Amino acid sequence: MATPLTELSKALADAVESAGRNVVAVHEGGRSGVSGTLWRDNIVVAAAHTIAGLKNVTLTLPDGSTGSAEFLGARARSDLALLRLAKPFDGAVPSAAASALRVGEMVLAVGRRPAGGLLASHGIISGVVSSDQPQLGRGENWLRLDLQPFSGFSGGPLVNAEGRVIGINTSGARGSVFTIPAAAIDRAIATLLAKGHIPSPYIGIGMQPVRLPGGGESGARRALLVVMVEPEGPAEQAGLLVGDIVTGLDGSGLNSTSDLERVLDPDSVGRSVRLGIVRGGKPKEIAVTIGDRK
Amino acid sequence: MAAGVNPAGELSISGSTGFAQIAELLRAVTVHVSVSTGRYGRGFGSGVVWSANGLVITNAHVAPGASALVEFQNGRRFPASVIGRDANHDLAGLQIRGAVFSPPLVRDSATLRVGELVIAMGNPLGEIGAVSAGMVHSAGNGDYLEADIRLAPGNSGGPLADSEGRIVGINTCIANGMGVAIGTRRIIPFVAQLMSSRN
Numbered sequence: 001m002a003t004p005l006t007e008l009s010k011a012l013a014d015a016v017e018s019a020g021r022n023v024v025a026v027h028e029g030g031r032s033g034v035s036g037t038l039w040r041d042n043i044v045v046a047a048a049h050t051i052a053g054l055k056n057v058t059l060t061l062p063d064g065s066t067g068s069a070e071f072l073g074a075r076a077r078s079d080l081a082l083l084r085l086a087k088p089f090d091g092a093v094p095s096a097a098a099s100a101l102r103v104g105e106m107v108l109a110v111g112r113r114p115a116g117g118l119l120a121s122h123g124i125i126s127g128v129v130s131s132d133q134p135q136l137g138r139g140e141n142w143l144r145l146d147l148q149p150f151s152g153f154s155g156g157p158l159v160n161a162e163g164r165v166i167g168i169n170t171s172g173a174r175g176s177v178f179t180i181p182a183a184a185i186d187r188a189i190a191t192l193l194a195k196g197h198i199p200s201p202y203i204g205i206g207m208q209p210v211r212l213p214g215g216g217e218s219g220a221r222r223a224l225l226v227v228m229v230e231p232e233g234p235a236e237q238a239g240l241l242v243g244d245i246v247t248g249l250d251g252s253g254l255n256s257t258s259d260l261e262r263v264l265d266p267d268s269v270g271r272s273v274r275l276g277i278v279r280g281g282k283p284k285e286i287a288v289t290i291g292d293r294k
Numbered sequence: 295m296a297a298g299v300n301p302a303g304e305l306s307i308s309g310s311t312g313f314a315q316i317a318e319l320l321r322a323v324t325v326h327v328s329v330s331t332g333r334y335g336r337g338f339g340s341g342v343v344w345s346a347n348g349l350v351i352t353n354a355h356v357a358p359g360a361s362a363l364v365e366f367q368n369g370r371r372f373p374a375s376v377i378g379r380d381a382n383h384d385l386a387g388l389q390i391r392g393a394v395f396s397p398p399l400v401r402d403s404a405t406l407r408v409g410e411l412v413i414a415m416g417n418p419l420g421e422i423g424a425v426s427a428g429m430v431h432s433a434g435n436g437d438y439l440e441a442d443i444r445l446a447p448g449n450s451g452g453p454l455a456d457s458e459g460r461i462v463g464i465n466t467c468i469a470n471g472m473g474v475a476i477g478t479r480r481i482i483p484f485v486a487q488l489m490s491s492r493n
Contacts, residue, residue, distance in 0.1 A: 005312030009411035009457035012429065016409030108409065113432070118408045121442035121472075122429045148442050148471050150431060 001041075011161060014278045016110055018163035022093045023156055024067075025060040025112040026051060035111035035119075035156030036069075037168050038062070038085065040092035041193070045185050046155040047170040048074040048081040057083065064116045073198035075188055075266060079170045080180055082192055095156065095182045096164035099142070103127060109147055109169050109177070111156035123147025129178070141286045143167065143179040153177070189267060200293040201264040203273070204233020205240060207257050212247070212278075223247040223278070236289035241279065248276025248285075264290060312412045312457070313413060319459035320415040324452055326365040326422060327374075327388070329354050329360045340416035340452030341388065342461060343395045343435045344485060348372075349389040351481060352451030353466055354379050357386045364390050367423045383437075383480050384466050387488040398453070401460035404436030404475030412441050414465050414473065416452030431472050436479030439463045445473040 005042040022038040029050035036046040036059065044059065051057060051071070059067045069083035089200060103125050111119040129142040145158070153294050157165040158179040167179040206228030224246040229236045248254055249263065250273055263273055269292045276283050327350070328338040339356030341364060343349075350364055357376050362376045372390035379386045410430045418424050428443025441454060446470050454463040454475040462477030 003312050003315075003457070005316070005411065006457045012411065013407035013409035017407065020408075108429075117432055119432050120408045120429060121431055150472060151470055180453060196433070 011080050011107065012122070014094075015108060015159055015161055015163035018094070019108070019110045019159040019165060020112070020118045021062050022165070023062060023092065023110050023112045023118065025114045025116070025152070026155060027060070027114045027192055028054055029057070030054045030154070030181055031149060034152045035112040036083070037093060037155065037157045037165070038089055038091070039185060039189060041189075042085045042087075042089050043072070043082040043189055043192075044069050044085055045168050045189075046081045046083060047168065047180075048076050048079045049170070049278040050154050051081055051083075059085065059115050060114050061085075061087075062112075066214050069071040073192055075184075075198055076200070077261075078180060078184055079189075080168075080188055082188060082198065093165040093182075094163065095186075096162075096166045100254060101128075102127060106161050107145065107147065107166065108159050109145075109149070109153050109156060109163075111150065111153045113152065119150055121150055121153070123177075127286065141167075141181060143181065144172075145169070145177040147177050147178060149175060149177045161287060162202040164239050187266065197294075199266060199269040201266065201268045201289055201290050202233070202293045203235045203260075203264070203288050204229075204230030207246065207260070209256060210245065212245070221253075224254060224257060224260070226277075234288050238286050238288040240277070240286055241287065242277070243271060243279070245278040246275050247278055247283070248274075251276075252269065313425065313427060314456060316413050316457070316459040317415065317423075319398070320413065320425070320453055320455055321367050321423055322396060323422065323461075324367065324415045325350060325478070326367075326417050327356050327451055328360050328365070329357055329359055329362045334345070334480070338417065338420070339448060339450040340465070341392040342451070342453045343390075343397065343462060346394050348390040348393070348395055349377075349485065349488065350374060350390055351464060351485065352386050352388060353464065353476075354381050354384045354386040357388060357450040362388055364388060372474050377492065378484075380484050383476055385476060385481065385484050387463070387485070398455075399458070400478050400482070401456055401462050402436065402459075402482075403433075403439055403462045403479045406430050406436065406439065406456070406462055406477075408433050410415045411457045412439075412443060412462065413455045413457075413459075414441075414443055414445060414449060414452060415455075416445070416449035416465060418446035418448040420448055425457075436477040438480075439475045439477050441473045441475065443473045450475070 034050040074081040126146040127144040207224040327404040341352035374388040
């Protein structure tokens with residue numbers, strides 16, 4: 001009896017099964033394991049917060065066998081960790097076209113239990129988190145989901161109704177579910193393969209927002225007071241001092257620390273930024289080269 | 295959603311009739327089970343009419359005593375006696391008499407795939423015959439099913455069905471936000487045991 005409902009049911013089960021060919025269980029993550037996604041070239045993607053501090057993990061692979069994987073690197077700010085599976089694995093994830101994603105689209109979260117079975121829940125894309133957020137790279141929009149999170153879902157893929165992978169899921173505040181987009185994962189893997197590690201861009205200062213006198217009708221001008229300069233960091237080498245007030249970045253104003261974090265995208269290491277500062281009451285400009293915190 | 299003309303010449307929208315048709319199938323076999331709990335009033339849950347001769351399957355925790363009251367959604371009421379119990383799997387069998395009942399289609403829960411659509415009917419929070427729909431979350435070996443579906447107290451003992459309306463389990467509890475059902479893989483031997491001990 002083929003009704004639209006039975007056809008939809010079969011299509012969804014097929015989508016879970018198809019995406020499940022790239023889903024692994026990470027035994028050490030979470031309370032009872034978390035998920036990971038075999039992305040390509042033996043690289044397993046997981047949610048960084050679930051495996052923090054681990055150098056090696058045990059996996060249950062899609063064929064039910066056990067494997068081990070070595071931690072390669074993480075982009076902690078986007079909760080992305082990459083591991084390398086010790087055994088060879090063929091088959092890249094079937095990625096969905098990012099441009100085709102729409103709010104309201106039906107999606108499935110897929111995971112795997114350490115014992116081997118697949119797990120799934122369903123929901124819809126409820127929104128897109130703008131790539132203006134400081135933790136995201138340029139053009140990397142996170143997705144906010146209306147979907148039931150389940151134990152161990154982090155690191156598993158978000159798939160569309162055709163079983164194509166949109167990204168990997170992780171948890172946000174108050175039980176919310178987010179998806180790290182495939183574009184961010186592809187980029188992190190490309191960087192890892194090209195450079196041998198995942199850069200962690202930084203300039204090495206601690207800052208505190210302050211108000212400056214002389215604001216217009218809209219209120220006081222805001223700027224950032226330097227309260228800490230990391231020894232031997234890029235900012236110290238550029239001559240920044242504790243007590244400097246940072247008022248501008250590359251020629252435009254600066255209101256909050258996230259304005260600065262935004263330029264520290266994953267590809268920014270080696271790039272120079274111009275910081276407009278006030279020191280001893282006098283404006284000054286200092287060029288800082290973004291470093292890589294190893 | 296597919297709109298079309300059926301053989302009788304009426305316009306039908308098959309996409310929207312899917313869940314409604316299954317709800318109709320389940321409505322005929324889903325009953326309200328209530329028990330007197332003495333000074334605390336009445337407890338209630340749901341049940342599934344399993345056989346033409348009046349066997350009703352529910353959760354053991356829904357029918358803790360020796361008798362219960364079974365009520366169909368059309369208002370027919372039957373006194374029921376508890377004829378068997380499997381406390382380990384939270385199953386109970388009730389017997390009602392006085393009519394010939396139409397049993398549901400049953401599917402072996404071990405054949406379910408993760409991602410399949412499922413439909414629950416029951417009396418959550420006293421709402422008679424409420425329907426919810428979701429997806430198989432975890433299948434295991436079919437003894438227990440987990441479903442990404444909205445359930446509430448009062449769904450206990452009611453049916454979980456597949457996209458064709460075949461019963462795959464009895465909704466039993468909610469764990470970590472997921473509905474947990476006892477699968478037909480576990481219920482079928484329980485029913486066989488009740489039948490053999492009755493004969």
